[in-house]
Amino acid sequence: MTAIATDPPRSAVSSPLERAYARLGVLLIAPTILVFTLVIVYPLLAAIYLSVFSIYTPTLQGGFVGADNYVELLTGKAFWNSLRVTLIWTVGTLTLQIVAGVGLALLLHQNIWFRSLARSLVLFPYFLSTVVAVLVWKWLFNDLYGALNHGLMQLGIIDMPLDWLGSMPNAMIGVILVGAWKYFPFVVIAVLARLQTIPENLYEAARIDGAGPIARFWDITLPQLRSVLTVIILLRAIWDFKEFDLLYLLTGGGPVTSTQTLSLLVYQEAFGLNQMGQAAAYSVGMMLVMLVFMVLYIRQTKEKA
Amino acid sequence: MANVIFKDVHKSFGSFVALEKLDLDIRDGEFVALLGPSGCGKSTTLRMLAGLDFPTSGEISIGGRVVNDLAPGKRDIAMVFQSYALYPHMTVGENIGYPLKKRGIKGAARAEAVQKAADLLQLGALLDRKPKQLSGGQQQRVALGRALVREPQVFLLDEPLSNLDAKLRSYMRAELIELHRRLGKTMVYVTHDQLEAMTMASRIAVMHGGHVQQFDTPDAIYNRPANRFVAGFIGTPPMNQVEGTVEGGDFVIAGHRVPIDRTAYSADLHDGPAVLGVRPEAISIGSGEGLPATVRLAENTGHETIVTLELPDKRRISARVEAARRLDVGQPVALRLDPAAIHLFEATENGARLNLDDTPASVIPMRST
Ligand SMILES: Nc1ncnc2c1ncn2[C@@H]1O[C@H](COP(=O)(O)OP(=O)(O)OP(=O)(O)O)[C@@H](O)[C@H]1O
Ligand SMILES: [Mg+2]
Numbered sequence: 001m002t003a004i005a006t007d008p009p010r011s012a013v014s015s016p017l018e019r020a021y022a023r024l025g026v027l028l029i030a031p032t033i034l035v036f037t038l039v040i041v042y043p044l045l046a047a048i049y050l051s052v053f054s055i056y057t058p059t060l061q062g063g064f065v066g067a068d069n070y071v072e073l074l075t076g077k078a079f080w081n082s083l084r085v086t087l088i089w090t091v092g093t094l095t096l097q098i099v100a101g102v103g104l105a106l107l108l109h110q111n112i113w114f115r116s117l118a119r120s121l122v123l124f125p126y127f128l129s130t131v132v133a134v135l136v137w138k139w140l141f142n143d144l145y146g147a148l149n150h151g152l153m154q155l156g157i158i159d160m161p162l163d164w165l166g167s168m169p170n171a172m173i174g175v176i177l178v179g180a181w182k183y184f185p186f187v188v189i190a191v192l193a194r195l196q197t198i199p200e201n202l203y204e205a206a207r208i209d210g211a212g213p214i215a216r217f218w219d220i221t222l223p224q225l226r227s228v229l230t231v232i233i234l235l236r237a238i239w240d241f242k243e244f245d246l247l248y249l250l251t252g253g254g255p256v257t258s259t260q261t262l263s264l265l266v267y268q269e270a271f272g273l274n275q276m277g278q279a280a281a282y283s284v285g286m287m288l289v290m291l292v293f294m295v296l297y298i299r300q301t302k303e304k305a
Numbered sequence: 306m307a308n309v310i311f312k313d314v315h316k317s318f319g320s321f322v323a324l325e326k327l328d329l330d331i332r333d334g335e336f337v338a339l340l341g342p343s344g345c346g347k348s349t350t351l352r353m354l355a356g357l358d359f360p361t362s363g364e365i366s367i368g369g370r371v372v373n374d375l376a377p378g379k380r381d382i383a384m385v386f387q388s389y390a391l392y393p394h395m396t397v398g399e400n401i402g403y404p405l406k407k408r409g410i411k412g413a414a415r416a417e418a419v420q421k422a423a424d425l426l427q428l429g430a431l432l433d434r435k436p437k438q439l440s441g442g443q444q445q446r447v448a449l450g451r452a453l454v455r456e457p458q459v460f461l462l463d464e465p466l467s468n469l470d471a472k473l474r475s476y477m478r479a480e481l482i483e484l485h486r487r488l489g490k491t492m493v494y495v496t497h498d499q500l501e502a503m504t505m506a507s508r509i510a511v512m513h514g515g516h517v518q519q520f521d522t523p524d525a526i527y528n529r530p531a532n533r534f535v536a537g538f539i540g541t542p543p544m545n546q547v548e549g550t551v552e553g554g555d556f557v558i559a560g561h562r563v564p565i566d567r568t569a570y571s572a573d574l575h576d577g578p579a580v581l582g583v584r585p586e587a588i589s590i591g592s593g594e595g596l597p598a599t600v601r602l603a604e605n606t607g608h609e610t611i612v613t614l615e616l617p618d619k620r621r622i623s624a625r626v627e628a629a630r631r632l633d634v635g636q637p638v639a640l641r642l643d644p645a646a647i648h649l650f651e652a653t654e655n656g657a658r659l660n661l662d663d664t665p666a667s668v669i670p671m672r673s674t
Binding site for chain 1: 355356357376377378379382383384386388390392393394395403404407408451
C-alpha cells in the first residue's frame with residue numbers, strides 16, 4: 001500500500017482497485033498516527049510551549065518570559081558543560097561498546113567449544129535491570145570495601161584505594177565502563193547475526209588469493225559489516241546520548257556536575273530546581289543536537305532501502 | 306613444471322568416507338576434468354588440492370612439492386568457485402587485482418596486469434562496476450580474471466559454467482579451451498556435465514562413490530569404459546547394458562543368441578552370467594534375422610532419431626538411427642549388433658570390462674592436447 005502511495009505516476013492514473021487499496025492503507029495506519037500524535041507530537045509541542053515561560057514545577061504556574069530561557073541556555077555554563085559531558089560520555093562508552101562488541105562477536109563466531117553457552121551469557125548485562133546492574137557496580141566500585149580496588153591493590157597496580165565514583169576523572173571512566181558493559185551485548189548480537197551471513201567462500205577465495213587472517217578481517221569482514229555497524233553506531237549514539245537511569249543511579253551527575261549529561265541537567269532543572277520552563281528549553285536544545293544523529297540515521301536507512 | 310599428484314589420498318568427514326584411495330597423476334600443462342554425479346567427491350578433491358580441506362591421509366603434491374601442510378595462498382594456484390565468490394564491496398578491477406595486491410604488487414604493474422586480464426576476457430568496460438551490477442556471465446568472467454591475473458601454476462575450476470545459459474556456456478567452453486591453449490598451464494576442471502568434460506579435457510577422471518572409476522582420454526572413456534558405471538554414465542543416451550549369459554561363442558539374451566568373438570575378451574570371461582554393453586549407434590535396426598524387438602518410442606531430434614526398443618523379455622534398450630528413418634511404434638524389428646562394438650562386463654553391480662582389444666568400437670572427434 002505504501003508502494004501505491006509513494007508511486008506518483010501510477011497513483012495519478014489509479015484504477016478503482018488501486019484507490020481502494022490506498023484507502024485501506026490510510027485506514028490501517030490511522031491508529032498508529034493517532035497514538036503517535038498523542039504520545040510524541042503533543043509532548044513535543046508542549047515542551048516548546050513551556051520553554052518560553054518561567055514555570056514553577058509543583059504548581060505549574062508562571063509567566064511568559066519570551067526567549068529568556070534560551071538566552072540562559074546560550075550564555076550560561078550549565079548547558080554547555082552538560083553538552084561536553086554528554087559528548088565525552090557518548091563517544092567514550094560507544095567506542096568501548098563497538099570495540100568490545102565486535103571483538104566478542106568475532107570470537108563467538110569461531111568454532112569454540114563454549115560458543116553456545118557464551119552466546120547466551122553475553123546477553124546477561126543487556127537483560128539485567130539497570131537498577132540491579134548499578135547496585136552491583138556500585139559495590140564493585142566502592143572505595144572502602146569494593147572488589148575493584150581490592151583486586152587492583154592485590155595486583156600492585158595501585159597502593160591506595162581509589163575513589164571511583166566520587167572524583168574525576170575516575171567517575172567519568174566509571175560510568176563509561178559500566179555503560180559499555182551494559183550495552184555491548186547489543187553490538188555483539190547485531191554483529192554476530194551479520195557475520196553469520198557472510199559467505200564462507202569469500203574467505204576461501206581470499207585465502208587462495210594470499211590474504212592472511214588480518215587481511216581477511218580488513219578486506220572482507222569489515223567491509224561486510226560496514227552497513228550494520230553504521231546503523232548500530234547511529235542507534236547506540238542516539239540511545240547513549242539520552243541515557244538517564246544508569247548515570248543518575250550511578251553518580252547522580254556528580255561529583256558536582258562532572259558527569260551531569262543533558263538528560264540529567266534537564267531532570268535537575270525540572271525537579272531539583274523546579275524550573276520547568278528552563279528545563280523545557282534545555283530539552284529543546286538537546287533535541288536539536290540529537291536531530292543531527294536522527295538525520296544521519298534516516299539518511300542511512302533510506303540509502304539501504 | 307606443475308604436475309599434480311594425489312597419492313593414496315583418503316578423506317572422511319566424521320564417519321562418512323567421501324574419498325577412498327584417490328590416486329591421480331596430472332601432467333604439467335594438462336587439462337583434466339573431474340567428472341561424476343553429484344556428491345561423488347569432485348569438489349572435495351579440488352578443495353584439498355586448493356588447501357581448503359585437508360586429506361585424512363595420503364599425499365598431495367604440486368610441481369614435485371608436497372603441499373599437504375602449505376596454506377592455500379602459498380600453493381601457487383588459483384581457483385574459480387562455482388558461486389564465483391567475488392568480493393561484493395570491491396569493483397571488478399579491485400577484484401581482479403586483489404591477488405596481486407596481497408602479493409605486494411603495486412601501482413602501475415598491478416594496473417597493467419589487471420588491464421591485460423580484463424582485455425583477455427573483454428571486461429575492459431566493466432572495471433569500475435561492482436559485482437552486483439554484472440550479469441552471471443560477466444561475473445563468471447571476472448572470477449576467471451581474478452584467477453588469470455597472477456598466472457599461477459595450476460588453475461582449479463569448480464563447475465564454473467554451471468550457472469550460465471546454454472548459449473553462453475558453449476561460448477565460454479570455447480573460450481576456456483582457447484585460454485588453456487594460450488597459457489599452457491595445468492588446469493583441473495570439475496564438472497558433472499559430460500559434454501564439458503569430453504570437449505575440453507585432455508583426460509577425464511570419472512568419479513563415483515568416492516572412487517576414481519577411470520582416468521583416461523575422452524576417447525578411451527567413451528570407447529573403452531573401464532566398468533559398467535563409466536559405460537552407463539558417458540554418452541547420451543548412455544551405453545545399453547543387457548544382462549544375459551555367455552554360452553560358448555554366443556551371448557544369450559532372453560533365449561536369443563548374439564554371436565561373440567571369444568578371443569577378443571580376457572580369460573576372465575567364463576561361460577555364465579555376464580553383461581553385454583553396446584552403444585546406441587552400434588545397433589542396426591532391420592528385419593529378418595537378428596535379435597527380435599519392438600519399437601516403443603522414436604524421438605527425432607532433428608539430426609538423428611533415438612529409438613527405444615523393447616526386447617522379448619520387456620527390457621528396453623535404445624538405438625540411434627538417422628533422422629530420415631521411419632519407424633512406427635509397435636513395429637517388430639530385428640536388431641543386429643556390430644560384433645566389434647560389443648563390450649562385455651562382469652555380471653557384478655559395477656562389473657569390470659572384459660574386452661581385450663584396444664581398438665575403438667567407434668570413433669568420435671576428439672580434441673588433441
Ligand atoms: N563439510 C562436509 N561435512 C560432511 N560431509 C561433507 C562435507 N563436504 C562434503 N561432504 C560430503 O562429501 C561428499 C562429496 O562432496 P563433494 O562436495 O565433493 O561432491 P561433488 O562431487 O562436488 O558434488 P556436486 O556435483 O553436487 O558439487 C558428499 O556426499 C557430501 O555430502
Ligand atoms: Mg561440487
